[in-house]
Amino acid sequence: MTATGAPDDARRAIARRVLANTAAPFAANLIGRALSWVLAVVTARTLGPTGTGDYAVAVNVWVYAGILADFGLGTWLTREVARRRGEGNTPLGEIVGETVGVRLGLSVVAALTMATLAATGHAAGWFGIDLAWTVVFLAIGLVPGAVAASVSSVYMAHEHMGTPALLSLVGAAATTLLGTAALLGGMGIIGLGATSLVITVATASAFIALARRAGLPVAIAWPRTSIAEAFDLLRDSVPLMLNNLLNSIFFRIDVQILGVWGRSSVGQYASAYKIIDGVGGISSSFILALFPMLSRRAAADESPDASLGRVYALALTLLVIAAVPVAGLLTWVASPLSRLLWGEAFLPESAIALQILIWFLPLSFVNGLTQYVLIALGLQARITVAFAVAATFNLVANLVLIPTYGYVAAGATTIATEVVLCVPFARAVAAHMPIQPLAIACLRPLPAAVIAAGVLLVGETVNAWVAIVAAGMTYPFALWATRAVAPDDLAILLSVIRPPARIR
Numbered sequence: 001m002t003a004t005g006a007p008d009d010a011r012r013a014i015a016r017r018v019l020a021n022t023a024a025p026f027a028a029n030l031i032g033r034a035l036s037w038v039l040a041v042v043t044a045r046t047l048g049p050t051g052t053g054d055y056a057v058a059v060n061v062w063v064y065a066g067i068l069a070d071f072g073l074g075t076w077l078t079r080e081v082a083r084r085r086g087e088g089n090t091p092l093g094e095i096v097g098e099t100v101g102v103r104l105g106l107s108v109v110a111a112l113t114m115a116t117l118a119a120t121g122h123a124a125g126w127f128g129i130d131l132a133w134t135v136v137f138l139a140i141g142l143v144p145g146a147v148a149a150s151v152s153s154v155y156m157a158h159e160h161m162g163t164p165a166l167l168s169l170v171g172a173a174a175t176t177l178l179g180t181a182a183l184l185g186g187m188g189i190i191g192l193g194a195t196s197l198v199i200t201v202a203t204a205s206a207f208i209a210l211a212r213r214a215g216l217p218v219a220i221a222w223p224r225t226s227i228a229e230a231f232d233l234l235r236d237s238v239p240l241m242l243n244n245l246l247n248s249i250f251f252r253i254d255v256q257i258l259g260v261w262g263r264s265s266v267g268q269y270a271s272a273y274k275i276i277d278g279v280g281g282i283s284s285s286f287i288l289a290l291f292p293m294l295s296r297r298a299a300a301d302e303s304p305d306a307s308l309g310r311v312y313a314l315a316l317t318l319l320v321i322a323a324v325p326v327a328g329l330l331t332w333v334a335s336p337l338s339r340l341l342w343g344e345a346f347l348p349e350s351a352i353a354l355q356i357l358i359w360f361l362p363l364s365f366v367n368g369l370t371q372y373v374l375i376a377l378g379l380q381a382r383i384t385v386a387f388a389v390a391a392t393f394n395l396v397a398n399l400v401l402i403p404t405y406g407y408v409a410a411g412a413t414t415i416a417t418e419v420v421l422c423v424p425f426a427r428a429v430a431a432h433m434p435i436q437p438l439a440i441a442c443l444r445p446l447p448a449a450v451i452a453a454g455v456l457l458v459g460e461t462v463n464a465w466v467a468i469v470a471a472g473m474t475y476p477f478a479l480w481a482t483r484a485v486a487p488d489d490l491a492i493l494l495s496v497i498r499p500p501a502r503i504r
Contacts, residue, residue, distance in 0.1 A: 027165070028165035028166065028168050028169040028172075029165075029168075031169055031172070032168060032169055032172035033277075033278055035172045035173055035175075035176040036172065036175075036176070036274075037274065037278060037341075038176050038180075039175065039176045039179045039180060040271070040274050040341075041341050041342070042179070042180050042183055042184070043055065043179075043183060043192070044267070044271055044341070044342040044343060044346060045342070045343055046183040046184065047183070047188060047189065047267075048264075048267070048345050049264040049265075049267035049268050049271075049345055049346055049349075050264045050267060051188060051189060051267065052266075052267030052268075052270060052271060053264055053265065053266030053267030053268075053270065054128070054130065054131045054134070054189050054266075054267075055134065055189040055192055056255055056266050056267060056270035057131065057255065057256065057266060058131055058134045058135050058138055058189065058193065059138070060255050060256055061114060061117065061135055061138070062114070062135070062138040062139070062141075062142075065110040065111070065113060065114050065139065065142060066110070066142060066145070068106065068110050069103065069106045069107040069109075069110040069111075069142050069145075069146060070103065070106075070146075070149065071102075071103070071106055073099055073102060073103055073150075074103075074149050074150065074152075074153045096150070096154055099150060100146070100147060100150045103146040103147075103149070103150055104143065104146050104147070106146070107142040107143045107145070107146040108143060110139070110142050111139040111140060111142045111143060112139075113139075114135055114136070114138065114139035114142070115135070115136050115139050117135065118131075118132040118133075118135035118136050118139070119132065121135075130188055130189055130190050131189065133190050133193065134189045134190055134192065134193035135193070136193075137190070137193030137194050137196065137197045138193050138196055138197070140197055141196055141197045141200040141201075144200045144201045144203075144204035144205075145200045145204070147204040147207070147208065148200065148203045148204040148207050151204075151207035151208060151211050152164040152167075152207065154211065155211070163210060163214075167203055167206055167207060167210075171199050171202075171203050174199050174202070175195060175196065175199050178195040178198065178199070179191070179192050179195045182194065182195055253391075253394060253395055253398060254269075254394070254398045254402065254410035254413065254414065255269065255270060255273075255410075257398045257399060257402045257410075258402055258406065258407060258410055265349065265406055265407055267346070268346050268349035268350040268353060268407065269349070269350070269353050269407040269410060269411075271338070271341070271342045271346055271350045272338070272350045272351075272353035272354040272357055272411075273353075273357065275330065275337070275341075275354055275358075276354070276357050276358065276360075276361070279326055279330070279358075279361065280361065280364065283319055283322070283323075283364070283365045283368055283369070284368070286315075286318075286319070287315075287368055287369050287372055294308060294311065294312070294372060294373055294376040297311060297376075298373075298376040298377050298378075308373070308376070308377075308433065309433040309434070309437065309438070312369070312373050312433070312438065313437050313438050313440075313441035314441070314485070315369055316366060316369060316438060316441040316442050317441045317442070317444050317445060317484060317485055318485070319362075319365040319366065319369060320362055320365065320366070320441075320442050320444075320445045320446075321445045321479065321484065321485075322365070323361045323362040323364075323365045324362055324445060324446070324449045325449065325452065325472075325475055326358075326361060327358045327359050327361045327362060328449065328452075328453060328456070329468070330354060330355075330358045331354075331355045331358055331359075332456065332468070333468075334351040334352075334354040334355045334358075335347065335348065335351040337351075337354075338350045338351040338354060339351075349407060352407075352408070353407045353408075353410075353411050356408065356411030356412060356415070357411045357414060357415075359415055360414050360415045360418050363415065363418035363419065363421075363422065364418055366422070366442060367418055367421050367422060367425060370422075370425045370426075370429060371383055371425070373429065374425065374428055374429065377432055379428055382424065382428040385424060386421055386424035386425055386428070387421070389420065389421075389423075389424055390417050390418075390420050390421040393416070393417055393420045394413060394414075394417040394420075397409075397413040397416065397417070398410060398413050401413060444482075444483075444484040444485070445479060445484045447478070447482045447484075448475060448478035448479040448481075448482050448484055449475070449478075451474060451475075451478040451482075452471045452472075452474050452475040452478055453471070455467070455470050455471045455474045456468065456470070456471035459471065
């Protein structure tokens with residue numbers, strides 16, 4: 001007889017909720033990326049390399065200021081509300097209100113800093129008047145952005161991911177429409193900055209209205225915490241902020257330094273990076289979906305080698321299987337793709353930058369997964385150290401090489417930094433499981449990739465499109481023939497995704 005009842009119903013309800021909370025953000029993110037590409041194409045075609053470079057510099061400044069304004073409190077708020085919302089006497093309204101108050105204060109400071117930088121940069125001749133005003137508009141947007149991000153954290157803590165995903169999607173659509181209209185109307189990057197401010201204010205207003213209607217705790221209050229409580233908050237939030245900051249330095253500082261070569265070079269490099277951002281999302285959904293299972297296996301009674309290590313190795317193989325052909329294909333079509341998206345004014349620089357940058361993708365996939373494995377093992381502090389080492393290397397290498405070698409050095413340094421990041425990550429992992437099987441797992445797909453590349457090179461003598469199709473058809477068969485994914489690994493994967501059997 002099959003035993004059914006409350007436990008099975010609860011599991012099904014949890015599964016449905018997890019699926020809904022995963023599907024909505026994934027779909028919104030996918031469509032949002034497509035819309036951002038549309039606006040990027042219009043920006044490139046309208047403003048050219050120099051205008052695109054100016055806006056990339058403004059956005060870079062805004063990103064750094066936003067990290068400091070957030071100070072890790074978004075993640076902290078989600079965690080704390082999720083932990084405490086089941087406790088009867090916990091004053092969630094106070095927690096949310098005080099966090100929003102702190103974020104607003106930090107946002108005002110960050111906005112004033114950005115505005116001061118814009119004024120100073122214009123006075124010194126670093127920023128043109130359009131760039132300075134764009135930075136000011138983005139700076140003002142930090143204040144309503146803090147409110148919107150805080151309310152989004154509350155929604156996520158209550159496992160209502162659909163509302164933030166929907167507002168994000170609506171915001172992306174509105175940004176594309178208004179931004180395109182501003183560009184075609186001749187408003188330039190100032191129009192893009194003003195569009196960002198308008199959409200941010202509208203998003204914050206919508207978040208507040210929907211949250212109040214849903215009965216979620218949303219307020220603004222100045223914190224009345226003791227010194228001990230303030231210290232606890234800083235202890236929790238500072239590492240989160242540092243990880244975000246170091247990661248952004250790792251990926252974005254080259255754009256600022258590349259400015260010594262002129263805004264045109266920045267625009268060409270940033271356009272190539274736009275493609276990297278798009279394909280980089282391939283791994284994020286997979287890794288985030290895998291993370292809960294990694295955490296369970298890390299805490300299980302089995303040794304990490306017998307449980308977590310084997311799943312980790314399989315995931316590494318699957319990510320490399322995806323990353324290598326994407327990198328190879330984009331290397332192959334970099335010139336026609338750049339011409340199609342950005343136009344002749346961006347060639348050949350944007351295509352060359354893409355051909356270099358894209359090879360950071362396999363390393364990025366591996367490091368991204370490893371980061372979450374370390375979190376599953378409770379080694380978050382090791383991640384901060386690793387990012388600090390990588391960011392320091394990235395900053396020094398870019399400062400030394402970019403003035404001489406330009407965007408080529410920036411792209412090569414990005415790849416080298418991923419290699420540097422692998423070293424402390426590997427040392428941290430090696431303390432908990434054998435490293436050799438993991439290295440073999442990364443190398444397994446390479447013979448199949450070499451075979452597919454050979455087919456591509458031979459087929460190109462006949463026709464480029466025929467070569468791409470032939471290589472694409474060859475790759476999966478080569479993976480099977482070279483046993484890139486072993487049968488026992490497939491059994492592990494099936495055991496992970498197979499629903500639990502009913503009790504008889």
